[in-house]
Amino acid sequence: MTENEELIMSGVKPAGARIKVRVPGTSANCGPGFDCLGLACSIYNDLELTLLREPKLIVETTGEGAESVPTDDKNIVWRSIKMLLERTKSGAEFKGAVIKMENHIPMSRGLGSSAAAIVAGLKAANAIVGSPFNRQELLQLATDIEGHPDNVAPALLGGFTVSVMDHGKVQTLSFLPKIPMNFVLAVPDFPLPTWQARQVLPKEVAMKDAVFNISRASMMVAALIKGKERFFKNVFDDAIHQPYRKDLIPGLREAIDSARKAGAIGAALSGAGPAVIAFTVEKQHIANDIASAMAQAFASKNVKAKAMILKLDTRGAHII
Ligand code: HSE
Numbered sequence: 405m406t407e408n409e410e411l412i413m414s415g416v417k418p419a420g421a422r423i424k425v426r427v428p429g430t431s432a433n434c435g436p437g438f439d440c441l442g443l444a445c446s447i448y449n450d451l452e453l454t455l456l457r458e459p460k461l462i463v464e465t466t467g468e469g470a471e472s473v474p475t476d477d478k479n480i481v482w483r484s485i486k487m488l489l490e491r492t493k494s495g496a497e498f499k500g501a502v503i504k505m506e507n508h509i510p511m512s513r514g515l516g517s518s519a520a521a522i523v524a525g526l527k528a529a530n531a532i533v534g535s536p537f538n539r540q541e542l543l544q545l546a547t548d549i550e551g552h553p554d555n556v557a558p559a560l561l562g563g564f565t566v567s568v569m570d571h572g573k574v575q576t577l578s579f580l581p582k583i584p585m586n587f588v589l590a591v592p593d594f595p596l597p598t599w600q601a602r603q604v605l606p607k608e609v610a611m612k613d614a615v616f617n618i619s620r621a622s623m624m625v626a627a628l629i630k631g632k633e634r635f636f637k638n639v640f641d642d643a644i645h646q647p648y649r650k651d652l653i654p655g656l657r658e659a660i661d662s663a664r665k666a667g668a669i670g671a672a673l674s675g676a677g678p679a680v681i682a683f684t685v686e687k688q689h690i691a692n693d694i695a696s697a698m699a700q701a702f703a704s705k706n707v708k709a710k711a712m713i714l715k716l717d718t719r720g721a722h723i724i
Pocket of ligand 1: 602
């Protein structure tokens with residue numbers, strides 16, 4: 405038997421085997437669900453991965469952020485791949501990779517570009533070495549790398565996700581709402597790194613603010629699952645992160661208010677921002693109205709914002 409045949413028999417694809425995965429963008433928090441709620445949306449990054457035996461790294465990126473993606477050991481896709489390979493017997497023989505990314509998810513805007521990169525790397529490397537990790541194990545690895553689960557969970561699983569952390573262990577349930585929704589995103593033309601948006605948060609919050617958020621996040625999940633549209637009123641509001649972040653994002657309050665006025669059932673900062681996500685159960689023309697209202701609201705504060713109308717992604721990361 406040749407070396408490659410032995411690898412194939414053991415479920416490991418031989419070095420040089422190529423795999424392509426598609427990973428959705430994500431929006432975390434959904435207003436009140438700070439660090440626990442998330443959703444996957446219909447905008448994608450594709451990764452074509454080839455693992456190499458020699459210690460050589462080639463990174464080629466096209467699309468969003470292509471000019472700023474590191475091509476060395478700092479590359480987050482490669483760091484995630486290495487993390488997975490180091491934890492498997494079969495992976496240890498791979499020392500390098502060719503990483504080709506086609507990015508559509510805007511970077512550092514609150515749409516989960518780093519989560520998509522992590523999940524893409526893990527999903528592709530896992531498939532090449534014969535899938536030794538199940539979804540739960542991939543989710544745990546991805547959460548360990550990202551530091552919080554609310555973007556990596558929907559990126560991996562699709563749909564809406566609820567995640568709980570317990571002593572570093574993540575548990576996630578993904579579900580599809582009974583009501584089809586459109587998401588209107590207004591994406592400002594400036595980046596906001598998550599670490600910066602987390603620095604302004606308080607260490608502790610008041611009990612009334614905690615109750616404000618817990619009640620809304622719980623109602624949102626119940627209303628989505630039961631398809632009770634009338635219970636959505638005010639459930640996308642938040643008292644524990646957006647008020648502290650508003651000075652980092654000129655036009656945030658105005659964009660949220662204008663989305664509501666234009667017919668959205670609610671709007672919130674997407675993840676750590678600066679993008680704002682509006683939720684609508686209405687037809688396309690209402691989504692268009694919301695999109696231009698949000699772009700204008702940002703413009704009134706001298707912020708240029710691109711609007712996008714997206715749907716829920718129900719598959720999560722998958723091999724293509
Ligand atoms: N829950 C995180 C935050 C999401 O709001 O900081 C970051 O994308």
